[in-house]
Amino acid sequence: MAIMQFAPTALKNMFKKPVTTSYPAEPAVYPERARGHIEISIDDCISCGMCVRACPCGTLSVDRNKGTWTIDRFDCIVCGYCTEKCPKKCLKVVPGYQEPGPDKTPVTYTKSPEVLAAEEAKRKEAAEKAAAAMAAKKAAEAAKAAEAAPAAEAAPAAEAPKAE
Numbered sequence: 001m002a003i004m005q006f007a008p009t010a011l012k013n014m015f016k017k018p019v020t021t022s023y024p025a026e027p028a029v030y031p032e033r034a035r036g037h038i039e040i041s042i043d044d045c046i047s048c049g050m051c052v053r054a055c056p057c058g059t060l061s062v063d064r065n066k067g068t069w070t071i072d073r074f075d076c077i078v079c080g081y082c083t084e085k086c087p088k089k090c091l092k093v094v095p096g097y098q099e100p101g102p103d104k105t106p107v108t109y110t111k112s113p114e115v116l117a118a119e120e121a122k123r124k125e126a127a128e129k130a131a132a133a134m135a136a137k138k139a140a141e142a143a144k145a146a147e148a149a150p151a152a153e154a155a156p157a158a159e160a161p162k163a164e
Contacts, residue, residue: 028096035078036095040069042109044090051082051091067111067119074104 021028030036047064059075060082062068083091098107111119 030095034095035080036093037073037078037098038071038076038082039092039094040071040109041090042069042111043115044088045069045111046088048087050085050087054081054085056081067116068108070106070108072106073098 045062047062047067047069049062049064052060052062056079057075057077059072061070063070078093080093083089083093
């Protein structure tokens with residue numbers, strides 16, 4: 001009797017497409033609003049730290065001198081605030097998940113040596129310009145003070161009362 005109750009369901013399922021997918025052979029299709037994970041184009045990053053300040057969990061860190069960007073994926077809630085605040089739009093939320101690893105360590109991305117060298121050259125150039133501007137400003141102030149000194153000495157002598 002129980003076989004007769006199951007037979008219609010079994011026959012119906014024999015002629016339908018399978019509900020499951022062959023995951024390794026076909027990529028998984030994620031829902032439209034799936035959060036996924038954060039990815040960065042590290043060579044486009046200017047290490048401004050806006051993403052770090054926007055992160056509510058404190059999972060991001062940026063080291064401008066070393067040219068590194070670090071994320072602790074186990075603390076990240078993938079809210080997307082960092083991607084909204086990034087001025088260069090080098091951060092993005094990508095559907096899917098990271099490959100699992102044996103340990104729970106933060107992931108650190110490092111800029112390429114060419115990009116680091118170019119940024120260092122820009123910083124040195126900016127420092128030289130700032131030093132030159134500061135020297136010019138001090139020279140202008142010294143010249144102005146030198147012009148004002150003789151005029152200041154002459155003014156009191158002219159205003160001094162004459163002795164009778």
